[in-house]
Amino acid sequence: MNAALPSTEPEASPQNEPDVLVCCSKVAHTYGTGVTAVEAVTDISCLVTTSTRVAITGPSGSGKSTLLHLMAGLEIATAGVMEWPGLGGRPLARPGRIGIVFQGPSLLPALDAMENVAFPLLLAGTSDLDARELALAALQRLRIADLAAKLPQELSGGQSQRVAVARVIAANPSLILADEPTGQLDHHAASLVMDLLLQAADELGAGLVVSTHDPVVAARLPEIWRMRDGRMLAPATTIPTPGGLL
Template sequence: MTVTEVRTDPLVQCQNLTLTYDGQTAARTVLKDISCAVMPGAQIALVGPSGSGKSSLIHVMAGLIAPDTGVITWPALRAHPTERPGKVVVAFQAPSLISALDVTENIELPLVLAGVSASDARVQATAMLESLGLGQLSTQLPEELSGGQAQRVALARALATKPSVLLADEPTGQVDHRTAAQLLDVVFEHAARSGMAVVIATHDQSVAARCTTRWEIHDGSLQNRGIGR
């Protein structure tokens, strides 16, 4: 009897990444020789203080920023190293909604760009808003939203595209604890149904406790990777 080897490739593979920003007085290295991998179904809390490199690592893993040295690849997604994979999405910490579009239209846009019909995009966007308790905001413009509401809409937009990897940068940073718990419920329920991997950059220990794996980053270096709970 022959046993067939089952191989699971990483969704994101980082090898010896280094990233440096030019400051006003001197260059600052924000990522230092980082090697890590995000496997299918992973639930990772990327924990560290402000300025530790969490957002920079999220942006490099998404293919939004090229590292100065090292290699970033997406083996399981069969993406070319020089092309950002469409199945990796980022829920940004900073405002990212398009000001000229209302809430529903913001969520519809990436769906339509991916080839979903306008009518199906509207149905999917509406369902995602309802799942996050945002249905009452559907026709509002981004300028009419609070910071927390805008952050939740941005997360809805990311989830609506049915990604293989969700990279969330402080997704609960502007909401209260009850809303944060509800938001994370939606994220992990979506992940359980779809197999989506989740990486959440956070300094909130209650958020980190929801993940099964914990990565600690300090001064640009990954110093500990272990079980999250």
């Protein structure tokens, strides 16, 4: 478990901790307005550090994916404060600092596996030669270099997710976010993808946050945050503020 930051030392704020990647302080996110508004996340406070290895669990609609999207900067909090002290600011302005593995198919169908892994690097300004070298190294690291020339439709679900993991680690991220990464895989493929995510996080020294409804997957992580109806039932880390703990 990540230890709670002590209230007796207010000077030890998250902003002063170099390994704090994401800081959520009383964060909420609402979709829509008026009578159709849905508050997907409510009053969540947590920290993610480089040593975080956590599963976010809960039923469908509990807010797991929304929380990951907030951490990734893909959504903007409608209340509270989101900060990324260890990432130098909102991650969308800094490509590659956060790697995201999605649940469903995320590979571009017109590109082969090598090109899919290299594509985000090219968008971030990496030269074509360097991007291809980094992509090949990532595929080799996951022992799937033999898939480099295959198109997504030629890959199994497990192979596609392994390529998606390679795409993430090729950018050497500081934080890996995986949103139901095993939701469409059989037990063997799911176990392998989790092996790869944990190995990648350890080798990169990156934080790892995995949302899942599968208790077997959750059990692979040393820490579990439980969500229900947009609220955190078991927050991992409390955050000191000038007025005390949240």
